[in-house]
Amino acid sequence: MSIDRWVLAFAGAMVLASVALGYAVHAGWLWLGVFVGANLLQSAFTGFCPLAIILKKFGVKPGAAF
Numbered sequence: 001m002s003i004d005r006w007v008l009a010f011a012g013a014m015v016l017a018s019v020a021l022g023y024a025v026h027a028g029w030l031w032l033g034v035f036v037g038a039n040l041l042q043s044a045f046t047g048f049c050p051l052a053i054i055l056k057k058f059g060v061k062p063g064a065a066f
Contacts, residue, residue, distance in 0.1 A: 003055045004063030007043075010051060011036050 001009075014036045021029035043049040052066035 001060070002063030003052050003060050003066040006055050006060060007049055007051050007066065011040055 015033045018029050018031075018033035018036070022033070039049070043052075047065070049066060056062065056066070
């Protein structure tokens with residue numbers, strides 16, 4: 001799996017987790033989803049993604065975007 005797919009899978013999992021936690025535990029967990037969404041949006045314009053840098057250091061093969 002490439003870095004691009006890892007980033008998308010991780011972001012999707014974090015958004016779903018934040019919605020579940022926001023519903024079941026406390027509404028403050030929804031801010032995690034806001035943070036992930038904002039990070040995805042800025043990485044679309046700048047190409048900078050902290051998770052992509054971490055995955056690259058672990059030797060995950062690069063994709064088209066990262």
